[in-house]
Amino acid sequence: MSGWMMVKSSGRQLLRRGYATVAAPERKVAVLGAAGGIGQPLALLMKLNPLVSKLALYDIANTPGVAADVGHVNTRSEVTGYMGEDQLGQALEGSDVVIIPAGVPRKPGMTRDDLFNINAGIVKGLCTAIAKYCPDALVNMISNPVNSTVPIAAEVFKKAGVYDEKKLFGVTTLDVVRAKTFYAGKANVPVADVNVPVVGGHAGITILPLFSQATPTANLSDEDIKALTKRTQDGGTEVVEAKAGKGSATLSMAYAGAIFADACLKGLNGVPDVVECSFVQSTITELPFFASKVRLGKNGVEEVMGLGALSDFEKEGLEALKPELKASIEKGIKFANQS
Numbered sequence: 001m002s003g004w005m006m007v008k009s010s011g012r013q014l015l016r017r018g019y020a021t022v023a024a025p026e027r028k029v030a031v032l033g034a035a036g037g038i039g040q041p042l043a044l045l046m047k048l049n050p051l052v053s054k055l056a057l058y059d060i061a062n063t064p065g066v067a068a069d070v071g072h073v074n075t076r077s078e079v080t081g082y083m084g085e086d087q088l089g090q091a092l093e094g095s096d097v098v099i100i101p102a103g104v105p106r107k108p109g110m111t112r113d114d115l116f117n118i119n120a121g122i123v124k125g126l127c128t129a130i131a132k133y134c135p136d137a138l139v140n141m142i143s144n145p146v147n148s149t150v151p152i153a154a155e156v157f158k159k160a161g162v163y164d165e166k167k168l169f170g171v172t173t174l175d176v177v178r179a180k181t182f183y184a185g186k187a188n189v190p191v192a193d194v195n196v197p198v199v200g201g202h203a204g205i206t207i208l209p210l211f212s213q214a215t216p217t218a219n220l221s222d223e224d225i226k227a228l229t230k231r232t233q234d235g236g237t238e239v240v241e242a243k244a245g246k247g248s249a250t251l252s253m254a255y256a257g258a259i260f261a262d263a264c265l266k267g268l269n270g271v272p273d274v275v276e277c278s279f280v281q282s283t284i285t286e287l288p289f290f291a292s293k294v295r296l297g298k299n300g301v302e303e304v305m306g307l308g309a310l311s312d313f314e315k316e317g318l319e320a321l322k323p324e325l326k327a328s329i330e331k332g333i334k335f336a337n338q339s
């Protein structure tokens, strides 16, 4: 919570920034897939977030144990575990933010699109329930393939008559986290100071880090930029291969998911100038969904920000990613409308 501090006064949670002190609003966050590799550490990180007053942990199995465990942490939020479809409605009711890391992860040799057949159905089911029980919630989609699961969610919400493009987000924060880490290493600058926008989508070449806009600036060669770009695009695969069949990124993803959910909560609470990259409905290219910097506010997306000046290398990357991203978006839309 940069610049903001949680303080306690007469048992009340207050937010203080400078001299201004305001009551921290009640906020419910639901995590769907909370007993999984991402779900568990993400549940812990959300339990540590003072902006959360209620934390609902939902999964098809094992949530009572996770909720009992996380619930003993002595922070603000009240934690409840929900297990099985008949408890999904209760988990969702009243949620301000719903985070979805439900679904199967990759094994070595697979692409994110290879997860489509299983995860598309899971996401569709969960979004149908969101439309019914908490249609106003901000939805943070982590389940892969994000380039397709976000369009699926949009179609489900449209069919239910509750779609608000300002409230649906594909979580691409891990790409930003990786780009920052790799850039800091190569440029030899403090990682905490680094900013790098990552645009496009969340798979292979659709992940386009804009190192020409990275700060602090550094005099990196074209070869360095090319290698950093490739490493960011292949970051997920690097983890999948290192885990050798035991799944994909979970801990770094939980960290990234917690950063993005925190940004959503800050936006809802009226904190000014909250900007994160996310895969959202967009008109900044000809594609209907695109990841870019997004300003978050009281209603979700306040502004989808433009791409800024691109290097020739980035311009080429942008054109190269469009056919794959377009196909993934169309695949999601088709699935949602066929099944």
Ligand code: NAD
Residues within 6 Å of the ligand: 032, 033, 034, 035, 036, 037, 038, 039, 058, 059, 060, 061, 101, 102, 103, 104, 105, 106, 115, 119, 122, 125, 126, 141, 142, 143, 144, 145, 146, 171, 172, 173, 174, 175, 202, 247, 248, 249, 250, 253
């Ligand atoms: P995991 O298998 O460890 O956990 C997934 C959890 O989802 C399990 O606990 C499972 O029981 C649960 N689940 C399955 N069907 C469900 C349903 N219908 N309702 C609720 N829960 C359900 O997998 P993981 O490593 O946590 O990864 C989860 C997803 O996140 C995968 O699709 C993975 O590819 C994706 N992921 C995305 C990013 C990103 O940057 N967006 C990063 C890492 C992983």
Ligand code: LMR
Residues within 6 Å of the ligand: 105, 106, 112, 144, 174, 235, 236, 237, 239, 240, 248, 249
């Ligand atoms: C990631 O980027 O780590 C995730 O999308 C998981 C994966 O399959 O690579």
